[in-house]
Amino acid sequence: MHVLDPPRFYSQNTVTADSWETKAVSSIPPPASAPVPEPRDNNLPLPSPKGLLQDIPQTTASLTTVSAGKKDVADVVCGRDPLNRLLVVVGPCSIHDPKEALEYCDRLLQAREKHKDELLIKPRTVTGWKGLIMDPDMDDSFNVNKGLRLGRQLLAEITSRGMPVASEMLSLISTRYVDDMLSLGFVGARTTESQLHRELASASEFPVGFKNGTDGSLITALNAVRAAQVPHRYLSICENGAAAVLQSRGNNDCFLVLRGGSKGTNYDSQSTSEAEAEFAAHGALPRIMVDCSHGNAQNHHENQPKVAEDLAKQIAAGRTGIMGVMLESYINGGNRSGLRYGVSVTDGCIGWESTTVVKSTLVSQRVPCLCRDVLS
Incomplete structure (x- = not known):
């Protein structure tokens, strides 16, 4: 060889x-x-939804509040309310301080009692901006375990005081930890097109509003409402925290929220009429809520009372398809980059005095109102 x-x-x-x-x-x-490469992510184990629900359970008062809140909202959304009241969602864009949130809640409770024949007041809350749930210390530490507990404790306290709550559904996972305390949900303009959020709405046991797209188009929200009405099989976590294939039943209490867009406002009489007709033509619920902030306020929170006044006149003139109004409101007006008591750290809000004026405007127009103030 x-x-x-x-x-x-x-x-x-x-x-x-x-x-x-x-x-x-x-x-x-x-x-x-x-060299050993750095991990792509740092794992931080979370409690299971069931575990957190057991640690921070609902009180009997909370259960009663949430149950009644769901029914009240669904009746208004679907046109079944015997008083034909208006659903008005009021509250800050996001919550960062539970103490402030509870003060705002107490003010709403007083207003609710004052206007109980015309208004049913409830707070709006998004417990994350990424906010209270995702970064409760506001220092980029993202202590989500702490945030989940704070968020659930806050909702438990608010509902135990007798105030139903609504929230924007930002996270597919964190919603599982608090959804038993909600009476109303929203999907924002940037996530309305998300199939995952449509599936989440389909599984929700409360009404859900979908905002129109950021360009102002209705077709995205229309498709979202129709998709949420039917059952879905989807991936999520179960009550024990394990990944699972879940089955939704469909949600017939979903609706459109007009919030304006990059092409202009859509709260005027022509826009609301066209939205009602478009939804009715496609077999969707022709009942709409109008967001007085965001694109409809042209990103200036001070314009919200003007938008609300226009809507009150439309409703008083017989526009029955407008079943709700949304306002961004807090203790004090504006927003801020630093900390100042009672002021939003995200979107600008009208203050409490302006909020009171808007409510009085709705009442003075003899519009029966279900005023739903929601903590975000």
Whole structure:
């Protein structure tokens, strides 16, 4: 058998053609140790939804509040309310301080009693901006375990005081930890097109509003409402925190929220009339809520009372398809980058005095109102 001379950097032993390749490879010096790569993410275990619900259970008062709140809202959304009241969602864009949120809640409770024949007042809340749930310390530490507990404790306290709550459904996972305390949900303009959020709405046991797209188009919200009406199988976590395939039953209490868009406002009489007709033509509920903030306020929170006054006049003139109004409101007006008591840290809000004026406007127009103030 022919004998090969091995390369200079291998052993000088003579090897056969049959064995040279194996011996040559085995003789290659090992490479220097490669650095261990950093993990792509840092895992932070969370409690199961069932575990957190057991740690922070609903009180009897909370259960009663939520149950009644769901029925009240569904009756208004679907046109079954015997008083034909208006659903008005009022509250800040996001909550960062539970103490402030509870003060706002107490003010709403007083207003609710004052206007109980015309208004049923409830707070709006998004317990994350990424906010209270995702970053409760507002320092980018993202202590979600702490945030989940704070968020659930806050909702438990608010509902135990007799105030039903609504929230924007930002996170598919965190919603599982608080959805038993909600009477109303919303899907924002940037997530209305998300199939995952449509599935979440389909599984929700409370009414859900879908906002029109950021460009102002209705078709995205229309498709979302129709998708949420039917059952879905989807991936999520179960009550024990394990990934699972879940089955939704469909939600017939979903509706459109007009919030304006990049092309302009859509709260005027022509826009609301066209929205009602579009939804009715496609077999969707022709009942709409109008957001007085965001695009309809042209991103200036001070414009909200003007929008609300226009809507009150439309309703007083017989526009029955408008079943709700949404306001961004808090203790004090504006917003801020630093901390100042009672002021929103995200979207600008009208203050309590302006909020009171808007409610009085709705009442003075003799519009029966279900005023739903929601903590976000």
